Amino acid sequence: MGHVIVDGGRIAAVRPGPPPADEPGRRVDVTGCLVTPGLVNTHHHLYQWAYRGLAVDATLFEWLVQLYPAWARMDADVVYAAATAGLARLALTGCTLSTDHHYVFPAGVGDLLSATVSAATEVGLRFHPTRGSMDRGESDGGLPPDTIVEDTGSALAATAAAIEKFHDPAPDAMVRVGVAPCSPFSVSTGLLRGAADLAREYGVRLHTHLAETLDEERQCLDEHGCTPVEYLERLGWLGSDVWLAHTVHLSAANVTRLADTGTGSAHCPSSNGRLGSGVSPVCELLAAGVPVGLGVDGPASNEDGGLVTELRQAVLAARGRGGPTALGVREALRMATLGGARCLGRDTELGSLEVGKLADIAVWRLDGLDHGDIADPVAALVLGPPPPVDTLLVGGRPVVSGGTLRTVSTVDAGRRLRVQARRMREAGR
Numbered sequence: 001m002g003h004v005i006v007d008g009g010r011i012a013a014v015r016p017g018p019p020p021a022d023e024p025g026r027r028v029d030v031t032g033c034l035v036t037p038g039l040v041n042t043h044h045h046l047y048q049w050a051y052r053g054l055a056v057d058a059t060l061f062e063w064l065v066q067l068y069p070a071w072a073r074m075d076a077d078v079v080y081a082a083a084t085a086g087l088a089r090l091a092l093t094g095c096t097l098s099t100d101h102h103y104v105f106p107a108g109v110g111d112l113l114s115a116t117v118s119a120a121t122e123v124g125l126r127f128h129p130t131r132g133s134m135d136r137g138e139s140d141g142g143l144p145p146d147t148i149v150e151d152t153g154s155a156l157a158a159t160a161a162a163i164e165k166f167h168d169p170a171p172d173a174m175v176r177v178g179v180a181p182c183s184p185f186s187v188s189t190g191l192l193r194g195a196a197d198l199a200r201e202y203g204v205r206l207h208t209h210l211a212e213t214l215d216e217e218r219q220c221l222d223e224h225g226c227t228p229v230e231y232l233e234r235l236g237w238l239g240s241d242v243w244l245a246h247t248v249h250l251s252a253a254n255v256t257r258l259a260d261t262g263t264g265s266a267h268c269p270s271s272n273g274r275l276g277s278g279v280s281p282v283c284e285l286l287a288a289g290v291p292v293g294l295g296v297d298g299p300a301s302n303e304d305g306g307l308v309t310e311l312r313q314a315v316l317a318a319r320g321r322g323g324p325t326a327l328g329v330r331e332a333l334r335m336a337t338l339g340g341a342r343c344l345g346r347d348t349e350l351g352s353l354e355v356g357k358l359a360d361i362a363v364w365r366l367d368g369l370d371h372g373d374i375a376d377p378v379a380a381l382v383l384g385p386p387p388p389v390d391t392l393l394v395g396g397r398p399v400v401s402g403g404t405l406r407t408v409s410t411v412d413a414g415r416r417l418r419v420q421a422r423r424m425r426e427a428g429r
Contacts, residue, residue: 004035006359009172009395014353028401032367033390034377036333037352038096038360039307040340043207043245043266043295046100046116047074049082049089050421051300060213060275064143067300068104072148073427076110081420083119085413086305088405090296091123093306093386096360096394097340097350098125099266099295101207101245103132103182104148105158113162117175124399124407126173126360128344130180130207131162135191141223142186152191155181156198163202171349172358172395180207184228185219192235205241205345208232211254212246213277229254238263243343245295247285248278255281259288264343267335269313270304271297279317282335283326293340294332311336311382329382363391365403 005013005023019027055066083100090098100116113131120127133155136142142149150158159179167177179199181187187208199206211217211228220228229250232238240262247258247265258265267280285292294314299305311332318327341351350358364387366372366380371387374380381387392400399407 002035004353004361006361006393006396009359009397011353011355011357011359013355028363028391030363030390032365034364034366034381034387035353036094036362036364036381037337037350038362038392038394039094039336040293040344040351041090041095041098041296041307042243042264042293042340042343043268043297044086044098044100045102045298045300046083046086046119047071047079047102047104047112048298048300049086049305050074050078050417050424052303054300058275059215060277061143061215063275063301068144068148070424070428071104072106072145073424074104074106074109074112076112076115078420078424079112080115080119081413081416083116084123084408085417086299087119087123087125088408088410088413089305090307091125091392091399091405091407092389093308094362094364094389094392095307096126096362096392096399097344097346098127099178099207099344100127100129101132101180102129103134103180105133105150106148113166117166120175122408123405124394124397126175126394128176128178129166130178131159132180132182133159133191133195134182134186136186136188140188144186149186152188152194155191156194159195159198160202163204167202167204169203174395176204176344178205178207183209183212183216184231185216189235192232192237196236199241205243206237206239207243207245209246210244211249212272213275214249217249227251227254229257233257233261241345243291243293245297246272246277246280248272248280250281252284255284255288255290258285258290262291264291264293266293266295266343267314268295268297268302268310269317270310271295271302273313273317274301279321281321282314282318283322286331291339291342292335293343294336306386307336308381308386315382329376329379332382333378359393359396361391361393362389364388365390
């Protein structure tokens with residue numbers, strides 16, 4: 001038993017036992033609950049909440065080819081609806097800080113990045129959107145159709161504009177922006193170099209998909225004569241201001257280079273399993289000292305869309321690969337909290353229950369049928385059925401209380417999403 005005191009949006013005390021009887025302020029009784037730092041989602045594609053259940057038996061490249069035409073029809077209305085629903089789902093599964101990697105920008109459809117920021121503001125989560133980009137279409141040997149790629153200069157200019165509009169470097173920032181060209185198979189060498197230069201000029205973080213599939217590795221070897229990690233290193237990408245999504249297919253030398261440069265990894269076990277991409281060598285990455293966080297990835301390749309389920313998936317995937325001691329339940333929780341904060345450069349501000357850190361806190365109810373009297377509450381959270389979130393605080397502000405999302409109506413969000421998703425499907429017929 002213990003208690004946490006919050007004052008002015010920050011953690012003022014973490015102590016064993018009940019709080020003093022004369023402690024001022026409002027009390028929240030969390031008897032029967034587990035209190036953790038809020039979970040940090042290090043990789044996501046919020047717009048994909050409107051495109052779930054498609055290409056369910058496809059490889060990554062097959063899945064992309066089937067979905068690119070549908071994404072080419074998206075507009076600000078569907079992105080806003082999908083982002084609101086997706087962020088609501090994240091809040092109800094313990095997430096207080098989420099990234100978003102949006103890289104499809106059809107012409108003339110409204111400000112898609114603003115739509116996601118508006119949704120995050122309304123739901124009340126901390127948000128780290130990344131302005132993605134693609135400039136390598138089919139005619140240049142890339143995977144996406146030419147109709148949904150940008151030219152290099154326009155992509156970089158739009159990314160700079162997004163940073164100037166939304167990025168807040170303050171320690172308690174609710175919105176920060178990253179630079180995130182999509183992937184080596186959809187982005188030119190020039191855009192990758194330009195993106196790295198731009199991110200360093202503005203002092204923001206860099207992100208991309210990397211080493212997700214063997215198809216990607218074969219293409220990189222054929223075109224550049226090196227692995228994806230070696231290719232990024234040639235372009236000046238690796239560094240402590242970079243985190244990479246997936247990192248499934250890594251050699252021992254690749255792991256060492258990520259560790260030596262402080263480059264982080266967003267582990268997305270459910271999505272990697274759904275697409276049959278493989279299992280990231282998480283234990284080797286952690287042992288080498290690589291910052292590793294957990295990511296949901298897009299709901300079109302992880303229809304669950306929640307974050308707490310990724311803790312269990314991470315443990316099972318690691319143990320399936322490396323045996324029963326490969327990854328402990330507390331290591332999985334650490335990846336989902338402090339590990340994710342490290343990837344995003346916010347580990348001095350959040351990710352642990354420490355005095356002075358931001359009061360981003362999740363309270364999990366464990367006294368119901370699914371978890372009552374389980375011996376280890378962390379095992380209940382990680383290995384048991386996903387427990388309900390009783391309370392979720394972001395900077396001390398209640399986003400969830402009494403198990404209910406207090407910022408937006410989930411009924412309205414679900415209704416809006418259904419309308420927009422149906423409109424997108426009908427437009428493709």
